[in-house]
Amino acid sequence: MTGTAQSPIPADAADLLVSTALAHVATIGPDGAPQVTPVWFDWDGRYLRFSQTTRRQKYRNLRRDPRLAVSIVDPDNPYRSLEPRGVVARIEPDPDLAFVDKVTMKDLGQERDPSRNPPGEERVVVVVEPRRTTGMG
Amino acid sequence: MTGTAQSPIPADAADLLVSTALAHVATIGPDGAPQVTPVWFDWDGRYLRFSQTTRRQKYRNLRRDPRLAVSIVDPDNPYRSLEPRGVVARIEPDPDLAFVDKVTMKDLGQERDPSRNPPGEERVVVVVEPRRTTGMG
Numbered sequence: 180m181t182g183t184a185q186s187p188i189p190a191d192a193a194d195l196l197v198s199t200a201l202a203h204v205a206t207i208g209p210d211g212a213p214q215v216t217p218v219w220f221d222w223d224g225r226y227l228r229f230s231q232t233t234r235r236q237k238y239r240n241l242r243r244d245p246r247l248a249v250s251i252v253d254p255d256n257p258y259r260s261l262e263p264r265g266v267v268a269r270i271e272p273d274p275d276l277a278f279v280d281k282v283t284m285k286d287l288g289q290e291r292d293p294s295r296n297p298p299g300e301e302r303v304v305v306v307v308e309p310r311r312t313t314g315m316g
Numbered sequence: 317m318t319g320t321a322q323s324p325i326p327a328d329a330a331d332l333l334v335s336t337a338l339a340h341v342a343t344i345g346p347d348g349a350p351q352v353t354p355v356w357f358d359w360d361g362r363y364l365r366f367s368q369t370t371r372r373q374k375y376r377n378l379r380r381d382p383r384l385a386v387s388i389v390d391p392d393n394p395y396r397s398l399e400p401r402g403v404v405a406r407i408e409p410d411p412d413l414a415f416v417d418k419v420t421m422k423d424l425g426q427e428r429d430p431s432r433n434p435p436g437e438e439r440v441v442v443v444v445e446p447r448r449t450t451g452m453g
Contacts, residue, residue: 201394203387205342205350212383213342213350216450217397246349250340257338258431260354294395294452313353315431 186225187312188263195251195261196222202229203250206240214240215250219282226268227307230279232300241267241305249307259316263309273302323362324449325400332388332398333359339366340387343377351377352387356419363405364444367416369437378404378442386444396453400446410439 188196205215216237218229227249231238241247245267253259273279279295279302296302325333342352353374355366364386368375378384382404390396410416416432416439433439 201389203340203342203352203354205340205352205385207344207348207350211344211348211381212401213344213352213385214399214401215340215342215350215352215385215387216399217340217387217389217394244348248342248350248352250352250354252338252354257354262351262353264349264351 187265187309188261189312189314192261192312192314193222193224195253195259196220196227198251198254200251200254202227204229204237205248205250206237207244207246208236208240209243220249221278221282225308227263227265227309228278228282228304229307230273230282231303231305232297233303234297234300238303238305241270247307249309253316256316259314261312261314263307263312265307265309265311268306268308271304271306273304276302278302278304324402324446325398326449326451329398329449329451330359330361332390332396333357333364335388335391337388337391339364341366341374342385342387343374344381344383345373345377346380357386358415358419362445364400364402364446365415365419365441366444367410367419368440368442369434370440371434371437375440375442378407384444386446390453393453396451398449398451400444400449402444402446402448405443405445408441408443410441413439415439415441
C-alpha cells in the first residue's frame with residue numbers, strides 16, 4: 180500500500196478511517212513498556228483525532244513521548260487492517276464535550292458515552308498526524 | 317477489577333479471552349516507538365498465545381524487548397475491554413501449523429488463514445504471560 184503526497188494513508192484503505200471501527204492506540208509508558216487501549220476516533224483526511232481525559236495514562240504517556248501507533252480492523256473483514264503510526268501534532272480542549280459526543284455518535288448512533296465526563300477530569304482532543312502506514316488486505 | 321493468585325485476569329473478564337475477538341498487540345520498535353497489530357489468540361487460563369511469522373516486525377521487536385501490551389474489546393459490547401500487559405514467556409515452534417490453524421478456526425469457523433504459511437518464513441507461537449490487567453466495563 181502506498182499513500183499520497185498529502186497523506187500516508189492509502190486511498191484504498193481510507194474507508195476504514197470513516198467506518199465504525201474502534202482504533203487501538205499504542206503508546207509508551209513511563210518505564211518504556213508499551214500500553215494499548217481502544218478509542219473512538221475521527222479522520223479528516225489528514226489528522227486522526229481521538230478523545231481523552233487528562234487523567235488517563237495514555238494522555239500522560241503522549242505528553243512525555245508523542246509517538247504512537249494505531250491498529251484498526253475492518254468490522255466486516257477481519258483480514259483487512261490498517262496500522263498508521265505517527266505523532267501527536269497537538270492537543271486541543273473539548274470544554275463542551277462536542278468532540279467526544281461527535282465520535283461516539285458516529286459509532287454508536289445517538290448513544291452518549293457513559294464515561295464522557297468523569298468528575299474532576301478534563302476532556303481533550305488528541306490530534307494525530309500519521310506518518311507511516313502498514314496494513315493487510 | 318482484580319485477578320486471582322494464579323492469574324492477573326479478572327474472573328469476570330475471562331470470557332473475553334475465549335471470545336472471537338481479535339487482540340491488538342503492542343510492542344516496542346527498534347527506535348523505541350510503539351507498534352501495534354491485530355492477531356488471533358488463544359488463552360489457557362495462564363498464558364495468552366498468538367501466532368507469528370519470524371519475519372514480522374512484531375516478532376523481531378519481541379526478541380529485542382519481551383514487554384508487550386494487549387487490547388481486546390468485547391465483540392458484543394464496545395464499552396467492555398481488557399488490556400493485559402506482560403512479557404513473552406517463551407516462543408515455541410509451530411512446524412505443522414497446528415497452532416495457527418487452531419486459533420483461526422476458533423475465530424473464523426473452518427476457514428484457514430490465507431496468510432498462514434508465507435514462503436520462506438517460519439511460523440511460531442508467542443506465549444505471553446500477563447502480569448497486569450486494566451480494563452473497562
